[in-house]
Amino acid sequence: MANHSATHPAHVQHHFVDSDQQFESAKMGMWVFLVNEILFFGGLFTAYIVFRAWYPDLFTQAAQELNKLWGGVNTIVLIGSSLTVAMAIRSAQKNQKRGLELNLLFTIILACVFLVIKYFEYEHKLHLGIAPGSFWNPTPEILAELSHPKANIFFSIYYVMTGIHGLHVLVGIGLMIWLYIRARKGHFSSEYYTPVEITGLYWHLVDLIWIFLFPLLYLIE
Amino acid sequence: MEAVKTSEKTTLQVKRFKPSENPTTNFFTEERGLKAWLTTVDHKKIGLMYLGAVAFFFALAGFLAIALRTELWTPAKTFIEADTYNKLFTLHGAMMVFFVLVPSIPAALGNFILPMQLGAKDVAFPRLNLASFYIYLIGAVFTFIALFMGGFDTGWTFYTPYSSDGDSATVIWVTLGVFILGFSSILTSTNFMTTIHKLRAPGITWDKLPLNIWALYATSIIQILATPVLAITILLLSLENIMDIGIFDPAKGGDPVLYQHFFWFYSHPAVYIMIVPGFGIISEVITTFSKKTIFGYWAIALSSLAIAFIGFLVWGHHMFTSGQSPVATTIFSFLTFLVGIPTGIKIFNWVATLYKGSIDMKTPMLYVFIFLFLFSIGGFTGIMLGALSVNIHLHDTYYVVAHFHYVMMGGTLMALLAGLHYWWPKMTGKMYNETLGKVAATLIFIGFNMTFLPQFVMGAQGMPRRYYNYIDQFTPFHQTSTVGSYVLGVAFLIILYYLVKSLMSDEKAPANPWESRGLEWQSTSPPDLHNFDHTPVVINKPYDYHRPMEEFQLGLAVEHNGHGEAHDVDVKETEQENS
Amino acid sequence: MGRLFDFMLPENMSPLTADYTDGLFHFINEASTIVLVGITIALIYFAIRYRRKSSDDKTPVITHNNKLEITWSVIPLFITLIIFSWGYKGWLNLKAVPDDAYEIHVTGFKWNWAVSYENGAQTLNEIHVPQGTPVKLVMKSRDVLHSFFVPDYRVKQDVLPNRYTYVWFQAEEVGESQVFCTEYCGTSHSNMLAKVIVHEPDDFKNWLEMNGGAGGSGDPVEAGKELVNLNGCQACHSVDGTPGIGPSFKGIWGKEESLADGSTVTVDENYVRESILNPGAKIVAGHDNVMTPYEGILSDEDITNIIEYLKTIE
Incomplete structure (x- = not known):
C-alpha cells in the first residue's frame, strides 16, 4: 500500500484522502462535541429552571448580591475575545502570520481578564461567607438581606454554573497558548488552519454560554 | 480491468481485488510488541483492547452474579453479610452497565468493524480513539479505588438521599469514575459519527450503508445527546457529597425526584445505547447465514433512528411510583408504547428475512435465533411494564429484574456473542470449534431461561428486588434461578476455553469463511494494517446476495498515493453528493 | 377463574384496586404468548424448511413489502393503544381515593x-x-x-x-x-x-x-420499652445480646465502649442522649454510621424514659 508521498501534504494524516476531507472531518467532530457541551450545560440550566420555578422569590432576592457592573464588564470582555478569535481565523486564512499571532495573544489576554474579574467576584463573596453548600456561612448583615431559607441553593447553582464555565475558559486559554506557539512556529497557513478554526468554534460556544449565564444569574428583577 | 458506473455523475476505473488467503502481513505482524499496542492508533488494535477489557469486566461482574445467586439459595444468610450483598449487587449492576454493556458492542466490535464496513483506513480521529480507551480505563481505576476504600452500596442508580447522606467518600470516587467514563463514550461516538459522515469509500451512499452502521449511527446520536446529561448529573451528585450543594438531597433543600429525572434522562436512552448496536449485528448475521437480502432495509434502518428519538421521551416510565406529577406519568406511559412499535417492526423484518433463505445454522446464527426468542420475551414484558396500573404492581420487583436481563443479556449479550463468533475469524484469523460453539450456545439458552423465567413468576408474586433476605414462599424460585446461573457460568467457561484454544492453534481461518457480501469480509483475515490494500469501491447494496461475489471485491484500478489518482476530484464529488 | 397465567399473581385481596391490574396482566400475557408462539413456530419452521442444502443455493430477492410492514406496524400500534388506555384507567382508579376513605x-x-x-x-x-x-x-x-x-x-x-x-x-x-x-x-x-x-x-x-393514647403516663420503664418497640430500635439493637447492626442493649448501661476513633466512652445518660439525637457523633468500634437522627422525633421526656428502660436490660 502506498503511503505518504510528496503530493500528500505533511499535515494530512494518512487515513484521509486529502486536506479538505480532513478539514471537514475535524470541523464536524468539533460541532458534534459542541452539541455535547450544550447538553452538558443544558442539565445545569434545567436545574436552574426547576429551582427558579419552585422558589421565584429566592432568585430575585439572591441576584441582588451579584455585581451587575462587573458581570457586565465580563460580558463585554468575552464578546471582545470572540471578535479577536474570529479575526485570528481570518488572518490565518489570509496567510497573515503576524495578525494571527497578535489576535491569539489578544484573545488570551481578554480571557485572562475575564478570569481575574471572576476571581475578585468570588473572593468578595467568599469573604462575606456566601459560599457553596456546607461552606455557607454568611455574615449577619448579608443574612439580613438574604432571609430566604434556601438562599444557599441559589449560590450553589451560581458557583457550579460559573465554576464549570470558568473551567471552560481555562481550557480555552490552554488551547490558545498551544495555538500561539504553533503559530509562532509557522504551522498554519491558508492551506492548513484547522486547529485555529475549530478552537474558534469552541471559544464562541464558551462565550455564548456566558451570554446566557449573565442575564439568568445577574439580571433578575 | 472493467469500467463500472458508481453513480450517474462519476465513472471510476475499477478492478477486482480478491482478498489473499495467505497474506504475508497483517495488523498483528506490523507494529508488534507491548509498547506498540499501548500506543497504537489503529482502530483494530484499540477495538481488541476494548474487547479484552470488556471481557475482563464481564467475567468479574458475572462472577459477582454467581456469588449473589449463591447467597440467595436460602431465605436468610447463606454465606455473606447483608452489607456485603448490597455492595456486590451494586457493583454487579454498575460494572455490567457502565463497563460492559455500554462499551461492549460499539467500542469493542464497532471500533474494529465500523471503518472496515465503510472501506476506511481508520476512524476519523485515531488518537482520540486511543484517548477514549484510556479514559475508560481511568474511569475503571476510580471505581476500583472506591472498591478498595470499602465499596459502595447505593445501587447502580445512586438514588439520593441514600447516596448522599451516608459514607460519602466511596460514592464520590465511583461517581467521578462514571463521570470520566462518560467522556469515553462521548469521544467514541463523536468519532463514529464523523467517520460515517466523512470517511465512506467511493460508492457507499446512505442507501448502501450496512445496517450495522445505521445502528451504530443511531447509537452515537443517543450517546452524544444523553451522556453529557449523565455527566452533569453525576457531577452534581459528587458535589452534593463533597460540599452539600443541596440540589438533590432533601435534607439540604433539594429534591430526590429531580435526581431521578436527571438520572433516567440518560439512563433510559442508555438502554438503547446498549441494545441498538446489537440490532446491527443481528442484521449482518441473519443475512449472511440465510444468504439472502435483508427484508425491509429501510424499515430496519429507520426504526433504529426512531428508537433513538423516541427513546429520549420515555425516561419517566422508571418513575411511575416515585411521586412525579400525574400528567408526566400519563405522557411517559403513552410514549413508552410508541417505542415498542419500531422494535416490533425489526423483529418481524428479521423473521421475514429468513423466509425462503438458505439457512445455515452455524454458531452465530444460533445466537441470532436465541436472541430473537429471548429479546421478544424482553419486549413483551416491557409492554407489560409500560402499562400504568400493572407497572404499579410490578415496579421494583424481580419481574423488572427478569425483564431487563431478558433485554440486556438475552438481547445485547446474545447479539454480542453472535457478533463475536461471526467476526472472530476476521479479527483473529483463527477459527473456533463449531461443535463446542453450539454446545455452549445451547447451554446458555437453557441456563438463561432457567435463571430468569422463575424471576418473572416470583416478581409478579411480589418478591422485591435488591433483597438479601426473602420470605420462605419464594425459595423454590430462587433455587431454580441459582442453578440456572451455574449453568450459565459453565457455558461461559466453555466459550472462554474454545476461543482461547483457537487463538493458540496454527490453523488459519479463510478470508471469508461465511461467504458474506459485507465489505469487511473483502479483506484478508486478519486484515492488513490499513484494512485494504486498495481503495474499495461499492456498487451494490450491502446484502445483495443475488449478485456475484466479484462485484463486492472492487477497488480503484489506478492508485496513486494510495488514492484514486486522476479521479480524485470526481470521487470527491460522489462523496459530496452522498453526504 | 382459570386464566392461563393465574399462577403468577398472588391472591387478590382488594378487588377495587386489583381487578384492573389483574385483567390487564392476563390480557398482555395471553396476547404476548400468542405472538411469541407465532414467532417461535416461524423461526423453527423456516430453519428446517429452508435449511442450506448446498453452498450455491440461490435465494429469491425479496427486498420489502409495504403491505406487510404496515400490517405489522399498525396492528401492534392498536393493541398497545388498547393496553395504554386500559392501564391508564386502572391507574386513575388507583389515584382516585374514595371520599369516605x-x-x-x-x-x-x-x-x-x-x-x-x-x-x-x-x-x-x-x-x-x-x-x-x-x-x-x-x-x-x-x-x-x-x-x-x-x-x-x-x-x-x-x-x-x-x-x-x-x-x-x-x-x-x-x-x-x-x-x-x-x-x-x-x-x-x-x-x-x-x-x-x-x-x-x-x-x-x-x-x-x-x-388509644399509647406511650402516655405510667411507669417510665414501661413507657421506655414501648418507645423502643414503636421506634423499631430492636431492628438493629438487640435486647438479648445478639450482635446486630448497632450495639446490643443488653448490659449496655454503664459499659465502657471503645469507639471507632480509638477513644472510649462510658454509656451514661449524656452518651445515650447524644447517640439518639446525633448518632454519628460517637460510633462504637465495629459498627457503621447508619442510624437516623431522632432529633425532633423523640422528646426529652421520651429519651428519659428510654434511658430508664435501658438501665433495666441486663
Whole structure:
C-alpha cells in the first residue's frame, strides 16, 4: 500500500484522502462535541429552571448580591475575545502570520481578564461567607438581606454554573497558548488552519454560554 | 480491468481485488510488541483492547452474579453479610452497565468493524480513539479505588438521599469514575459519527450503508445527546457529597425526584445505547447465514433512528411510583408504547428475512435465533411494564429484574456473542470449534431461561428486588434461578476455553469463511494494517446476495498515493453528493 | 377463574384496586404468548424448511413489502393503544381515593414502618385496618426513600422525605397481607417488612379503643420499652445480646465502649442522649454510621424514659 508521498501534504494524516476531507472531518467532530457541551450545560440550566420555578422569590432576592457592573464588564470582555478569535481565523486564512499571532495573544489576554474579574467576584463573596453548600456561612448583615431559607441553593447553582464555565475558559486559554506557539512556529497557513478554526468554534460556544449565564444569574428583577 | 458506473455523475476505473488467503502481513505482524499496542492508533488494535477489557469486566461482574445467586439459595444468610450483598449487587449492576454493556458492542466490535464496513483506513480521529480507551480505563481505576476504600452500596442508580447522606467518600470516587467514563463514550461516538459522515469509500451512499452502521449511527446520536446529561448529573451528585450543594438531597433543600429525572434522562436512552448496536449485528448475521437480502432495509434502518428519538421521551416510565406529577406519568406511559412499535417492526423484518433463505445454522446464527426468542420475551414484558396500573404492581420487583436481563443479556449479550463468533475469524484469523460453539450456545439458552423465567413468576408474586433476605414462599424460585446461573457460568467457561484454544492453534481461518457480501469480509483475515490494500469501491447494496461475489471485491484500478489518482476530484464529488 | 397465567399473581385481596391490574396482566400475557408462539413456530419452521442444502443455493430477492410492514406496524400500534388506555384507567382508579376513605398515617424509616391512627394509637410494622372499608395511607419518610408495596392489593408507592404520598385499598377479607419495602434503603432493606392486619369493622373499633393514647403516663420503664418497640430500635439493637447492626442493649448501661476513633466512652445518660439525637457523633468500634437522627422525633421526656428502660436490660 502506498503511503505518504510528496503530493500528500505533511499535515494530512494518512487515513484521509486529502486536506479538505480532513478539514471537514475535524470541523464536524468539533460541532458534534459542541452539541455535547450544550447538553452538558443544558442539565445545569434545567436545574436552574426547576429551582427558579419552585422558589421565584429566592432568585430575585439572591441576584441582588451579584455585581451587575462587573458581570457586565465580563460580558463585554468575552464578546471582545470572540471578535479577536474570529479575526485570528481570518488572518490565518489570509496567510497573515503576524495578525494571527497578535489576535491569539489578544484573545488570551481578554480571557485572562475575564478570569481575574471572576476571581475578585468570588473572593468578595467568599469573604462575606456566601459560599457553596456546607461552606455557607454568611455574615449577619448579608443574612439580613438574604432571609430566604434556601438562599444557599441559589449560590450553589451560581458557583457550579460559573465554576464549570470558568473551567471552560481555562481550557480555552490552554488551547490558545498551544495555538500561539504553533503559530509562532509557522504551522498554519491558508492551506492548513484547522486547529485555529475549530478552537474558534469552541471559544464562541464558551462565550455564548456566558451570554446566557449573565442575564439568568445577574439580571433578575 | 472493467469500467463500472458508481453513480450517474462519476465513472471510476475499477478492478477486482480478491482478498489473499495467505497474506504475508497483517495488523498483528506490523507494529508488534507491548509498547506498540499501548500506543497504537489503529482502530483494530484499540477495538481488541476494548474487547479484552470488556471481557475482563464481564467475567468479574458475572462472577459477582454467581456469588449473589449463591447467597440467595436460602431465605436468610447463606454465606455473606447483608452489607456485603448490597455492595456486590451494586457493583454487579454498575460494572455490567457502565463497563460492559455500554462499551461492549460499539467500542469493542464497532471500533474494529465500523471503518472496515465503510472501506476506511481508520476512524476519523485515531488518537482520540486511543484517548477514549484510556479514559475508560481511568474511569475503571476510580471505581476500583472506591472498591478498595470499602465499596459502595447505593445501587447502580445512586438514588439520593441514600447516596448522599451516608459514607460519602466511596460514592464520590465511583461517581467521578462514571463521570470520566462518560467522556469515553462521548469521544467514541463523536468519532463514529464523523467517520460515517466523512470517511465512506467511493460508492457507499446512505442507501448502501450496512445496517450495522445505521445502528451504530443511531447509537452515537443517543450517546452524544444523553451522556453529557449523565455527566452533569453525576457531577452534581459528587458535589452534593463533597460540599452539600443541596440540589438533590432533601435534607439540604433539594429534591430526590429531580435526581431521578436527571438520572433516567440518560439512563433510559442508555438502554438503547446498549441494545441498538446489537440490532446491527443481528442484521449482518441473519443475512449472511440465510444468504439472502435483508427484508425491509429501510424499515430496519429507520426504526433504529426512531428508537433513538423516541427513546429520549420515555425516561419517566422508571418513575411511575416515585411521586412525579400525574400528567408526566400519563405522557411517559403513552410514549413508552410508541417505542415498542419500531422494535416490533425489526423483529418481524428479521423473521421475514429468513423466509425462503438458505439457512445455515452455524454458531452465530444460533445466537441470532436465541436472541430473537429471548429479546421478544424482553419486549413483551416491557409492554407489560409500560402499562400504568400493572407497572404499579410490578415496579421494583424481580419481574423488572427478569425483564431487563431478558433485554440486556438475552438481547445485547446474545447479539454480542453472535457478533463475536461471526467476526472472530476476521479479527483473529483463527477459527473456533463449531461443535463446542453450539454446545455452549445451547447451554446458555437453557441456563438463561432457567435463571430468569422463575424471576418473572416470583416478581409478579411480589418478591422485591435488591433483597438479601426473602420470605420462605419464594425459595423454590430462587433455587431454580441459582442453578440456572451455574449453568450459565459453565457455558461461559466453555466459550472462554474454545476461543482461547483457537487463538493458540496454527490453523488459519479463510478470508471469508461465511461467504458474506459485507465489505469487511473483502479483506484478508486478519486484515492488513490499513484494512485494504486498495481503495474499495461499492456498487451494490450491502446484502445483495443475488449478485456475484466479484462485484463486492472492487477497488480503484489506478492508485496513486494510495488514492484514486486522476479521479480524485470526481470521487470527491460522489462523496459530496452522498453526504 | 382459570386464566392461563393465574399462577403468577398472588391472591387478590382488594378487588377495587386489583381487578384492573389483574385483567390487564392476563390480557398482555395471553396476547404476548400468542405472538411469541407465532414467532417461535416461524423461526423453527423456516430453519428446517429452508435449511442450506448446498453452498450455491440461490435465494429469491425479496427486498420489502409495504403491505406487510404496515400490517405489522399498525396492528401492534392498536393493541398497545388498547393496553395504554386500559392501564391508564386502572391507574386513575388507583389515584382516585374514595371520599369516605379511612385515613392512617405511615412513616417509613430505616428499617421499619411506624403507623399512627386517628386516636393516637401507634403500631410498628403492623397496619390494622377495618374490613370492607376504603383505607387511605398518608405516608412520609424520615430519612431516605422507601416504597410501600402490598402485593395482595397491587398497590405500591414511593415514600419520600420531603413530601407526603398516599395509597388506598379496600381489603375485603379478614386476614393478613404482606408489606414489603421496594425502594432500596440500605443494610436491612430486605427486613423492612410489615403486615396489613384486616379486622371485622367492630373488632377494629375495639382494637383501636384498647390501643388509644399509647406511650402516655405510667411507669417510665414501661413507657421506655414501648418507645423502643414503636421506634423499631430492636431492628438493629438487640435486647438479648445478639450482635446486630448497632450495639446490643443488653448490659449496655454503664459499659465502657471503645469507639471507632480509638477513644472510649462510658454509656451514661449524656452518651445515650447524644447517640439518639446525633448518632454519628460517637460510633462504637465495629459498627457503621447508619442510624437516623431522632432529633425532633423523640422528646426529652421520651429519651428519659428510654434511658430508664435501658438501665433495666441486663
